[in-house]
Amino acid sequence: MLLVNLFLVICFQMCCNLIHQTNVARLGQVSQSSKYGNAKPENAIDGNRASNFNQGSCACTNNNLNPWWRLDLLKTYKINTVTITNRQDCCPERINGAEIRIGNSLNDNGNANPRCAVISSIAAGASQTFACNGMEGRYINIVIPGRTEYLTLCEVEVDGTLSETNVARLGQVAQSSTYGNAKPENAIDGNRASNYNQGSCACTNNNLNPWWRLDLLKTYKINTVTITNRQDCCPERINGAEIRIGNSLNDNGNANPRCAVISSIAAGASQTFACNGMEGRYINIVIPGRTEYLTLCEVEVDGTQLDSYNESECSWV
Structure with missing residues (x-):
């Protein structure tokens, strides 16, 4: 029995170490503003910090205005640090002034996302780590703004953890009535498209006390609820809506305790x-x-979920 317990402890520790030590950059897909020769964007996430350009392990753009490189992690992560390895054999100053941007938007190819850090300099061939303190995003960009330059990255490593799962997509939905084809499932399809004609919005008829309900099938501790409002018409319709959370179906669930009152959400915006x-x-x-x-x-x-295993803390909750 002692040996079994010891084995379980070792496995548990190994699991936690794997959770916290993965370079999540290698799970993603990459692109860049242009490509110099064979210096493709994938070279920067090949797991190799070799920093002599001729070794073939660096990504590099052409000599462009505002050159950029982007990592798509495919899901939203909390980013702790980004580590960048600079070129060793030439021109280390080219990286000076580059910015690390993190977020979920592809506006300006992702370069308009919030900024984690400005790179003042990185010594030739050195690897430098920048703290992003849990910034959340799917996209990580490195961009040199306002200058015509080559952007060379010999390795980019990202320490991050997958953000909490959007548990809404695990549930079942209902609403007080359905306008046309605007079924309640549209609101949990994983698509924030906010033009009604795109077919991704749920909508009731013009009813008294209209409601929409998500059944998570089990009891959860709810941290946040994020709602995306319609963009092309009538954003004021959401004003005064309430978010109710609980375990009762009295009044179709509308009598449960209140989390928030929505004063307004801008057209097409997502508010948490x-x-x-x-x-x-x-x-x-x-x-x-x-x-x-x-x-x-x-x-x-x-x-x-209550009584579920919390990977981020490596403990039972």
């Missing part, structure tokens, strides 16, 4: 509401006391 660990199986969005259309172009829920 903190629910601070409220517990519940059901998440309702309801417009009380008014005859209205309820339109939801996406609902995302960050939460943790």
Whole structure:
């Protein structure tokens, strides 16, 4: 029995180490603004810090204005650090002034996302680590803004952890009525497209007290609920909606405790509401006391199932 327990402890520690030590850059896909010779963007995530350009392990753009390199992690991660290895055999100053950008937007090829760091310099052939303190994003860009330059990266390594799963997509949905083909499932299809004609929004008829409900099938601690509003029309319809969370189906779930009142959400915008660990199986969005259309172009829920294993802490919760 002692040997079995020891084996389980060792396996548990190995699991935790794997969770925290993965270079998640190697899980992603890469692109860059242009390619100099054979210096393809994949070279920067090949696991090789060789920094002599002729060794063939560096990515490099042409001599462009605002050259950039982008890593797509395919899912949203919390980014702890980004480590960059600079070219050793020539021109280490080319990296000076480059910026690390992290986020979920592809506006300006991802270069408009929030900034983690500005690289003042990296010594020739050296690897330097930049702290991003848990910034969240799917895309990591390295860009040299406002200058015509070659961007050379001999390795990019990313320490990060997968952000909490959007548990909304695990559930089942219902709503008080359905306008046309705007079924309740559209709000958990993983698509934030907010033009109604794109067919990715849920919408009720013009009812009194219209509601939409997510059934997570089990009880969760709910950290946040993120709602994407319609872009092409009528963003004010969401004003005054309430987010309700709990385990009761009284009044179709609309009598559960309230997480938030939505004062407004800009057209096409996504807004996150903190629910601070409220517990519940059901998440309702309801417009009380008014005859209205309820339109939801996406609902995302960050939460943790009760009595589930929490990988980020390597413990049972």
